[in-house]
Amino acid sequence: MDGRAATLISPEDLLLIVVAISMGTMARILVLKVDYKQYPSYPNGYLIHIVLAFIAASIGAAAIPAIKSNNYTAVTFLALAVQHFRDVRRTERESLKGLEATEYTPRGDAYIDGIAKTFEARNYFALVVSFISAVSMEIAVVFHLGMIVQAAVGVCVGFIMYRIISDFSNGKTVGDIAQVRLAEITVEGSEVLVEGIFVTNLVGTKSAQKIILEEGVAIIIEPNEKHDAIALHNFGQRKAILFEATRSLGAKRYNFTRKDYQTDQIIILFVPIVRDIEKLIHVVKNTPLLESVKKSHAVLKTKAKER
């Protein structure tokens, strides 16, 4: 029985696969916890993504033993994995789009695209961590290190890789490029103004004006730099901010965003179910800056010289 097992897989390879899969899956679980605010926020979502991470980590872990056994065609599994992860992105996108009509305010296509891309990337995350962990353990084998040391090397290198990719893929948030503060709402006739800036005139009835004045909340987002306004004024970005705000506090009625061209400020106004200003500001500050709207200020600088 022992002899048969040895011909199938050596203890070193078994250890390598187990440690690498564990590291890859753990890496995915850790980023899933970091992104608690984002979808998924329910148990089944967690299960789906952990199982997918396990599969991704398995592919990464099995690549080294496959190459060692001269089974080079097994590496084509990686190509299959890429195809599979693209399907994950497509499925996420379709799933989130299907939920659009049921939300207080829609996420918007840009936000959905960002979330779907993140989920695809997170599977590569598990694959890369597991693969690098496996490579490091194989190097430890070459140096004739003991099995415990091999495992320790795999865990350490896997963790370092996790930190590197985690830092690399961490995007900016609204709070990084702008100041967020509560603002005063006033109603003049049938016009709603926030600190003197016109927001809407869709509150023609007295009951609508009363609810806006008594229960409405408005926040102003002021970009730190002029060029930060390019991202904040983007329609998709504003939709994402409004979505996060209304999802956290609920929305009884009315939700508006407005951009002020003169001051570059963004105004978010809605009537929440739960009035928790601190939470609202926290949520808006932590809304991710969408990849599709992010611009590099350095790249935007023109290379043409003035004469």
Add this chain to the structure above:
Amino acid sequence: MGNEYAQVQTSTIIAAIVLASHKVAGGTELIIEAQDEKEQEKLTVEISKAVKGDVVLLSNGIYLVLRG
């Protein structure tokens, strides 16, 4: 920009609630003439509730019920 329901903001006028003093040309929208301002406001609220619409009060006193 009004409610953020789409990239292209499209609101449709559902109804115009007017007084006898207003002169409104006929169109495809529903035009209701109220007896007085009190009834005008009441009718506006009733229609906006029914169609879940937003209300705009024009400076000449005409109420428009819009739906995005």
